[in-house]
Amino acid sequence: MADIKLIALDMDGTLLNRDHEVTDYTKEVIGKALNQGVQVVLSTGRWLESCYPYAESLQLQSFLVTCNGGEIWTMNKELVEQHLLKTEDIEKMWHLAIEMGVSPWMISTTELFHNNRPDDFYTHEWLKFGCNSNDMGKLDDFNKELSYMEGLELTNSLPTNVEVNPEGVSKSRALRRVCKELGITMENVLACGDSLNDIKMIQDAGVGVAMGNAQEAIKKVANHVTDTNNNDGVAKAIEKYVL
Template sequence: MDIKLVALDMDGTLLTGEETIAAYNKERITQALDKGVRVVLSTGRWIGSCYPYAESLNLQSYLVTCNGGELWTMEKELLERHLLVPDRVKMMWQLCKGVGVNTWMMSTGDVWYGNRPDDFSAHEWLKFGCDSQDTDKLDMIVKELSYYDDLELTNSLPTNVEVNPKGVNKASALQRVCEELGITMDNVLAVGDSLNDMKMIQSAGIGVAMGNAQEAIKNAADYVTDTNEQHGVGKAIEKFIL
């Protein structure tokens, strides 16, 4: 494979449990950049919580944030934005409160943890999430939300559910990145660990699952690397690029 772009999930993938980037991973990313390979963070995080990591790695191209809800350049130019309908966000918040799970919501201007705005329609909503250690409760949430055909359901941990507008995912955002760069998804090495990484791993020329990935991701991937605590990202870059 002629890999020209590496797409990296962050939590559970590039980052350790302490939310740091190991020196080994930094070194391998730098070596890939020196070879002319683009590196793109492709994350469920919003721009404010991932941009500093991209800066620390001296990345120069794009940022896929909010599971593909937004696509940014490293100059903070917004290329794409996909929003949830405010009434849907209000409905999901009420559903989660009724079931008894924790919630978080990302608007274009803020992140709401556990609380809600007075007026949902006064905000532009990028992503909705909920979490619980009670997987039966999460199953209830997934079942109820599955009736809405305008929602895209994934997770970033087995203990949460994440919701974007239908058709919005990391793979669709990376497809736009490829168009901007004049390459195809066959030229992409994608690395991740959770269901919100599934489509980009399936669509990439080489899809890599972390050693700590959910089993479904390992089954879908072309290759399983080491865990996020054992430099799995750096080892994948070393194997396929360096």
């Protein structure tokens, strides 16, 4: 049995079911882990305001990894670490997405823009850029164009999107900082996820768990494949490796 002291959970497609809810069963299991002194950290592509209510309802106690590791927050909403994209890159990616017919969205330090843009990109600080399309050819072409730009980290949270952070930013890197703050190592981490933005933390964790609904690449690198997000896969993984 691994010596798990921290559970890192992706949200969409992992902790949350198809209705974007945490089931009562999963809440109960997370509560048991917390009562045993195990920290639980949401490690998500979401920005702070869209994940904090879930953390609060679960009575989490330590840190939040948001925007794929672009920010780390305490549960008191104190900013621990932040990594920003260049505004000129955000503006360039926006125009490129429109030209190529993919649906852009962006997260600044204060708000989410979805299929719209600010009047002036330079009045904001930018954490993350993304775009969606059901046309995989368009996504591949967009990815190819981004490969010519320097200083970017490309990933996804669904097969139908591309997500962009500053180069080197990942959930794994952020979790290493969290571990340092808590006086533990990645060997003490159980990480659960389903998409490419989870792959590094699953590879680097003491126990890396892919959801039953995960992308195949995630299942290949994981130590364990649990049930799907609609069948309490997170709770079952915690019961197997922690409780």
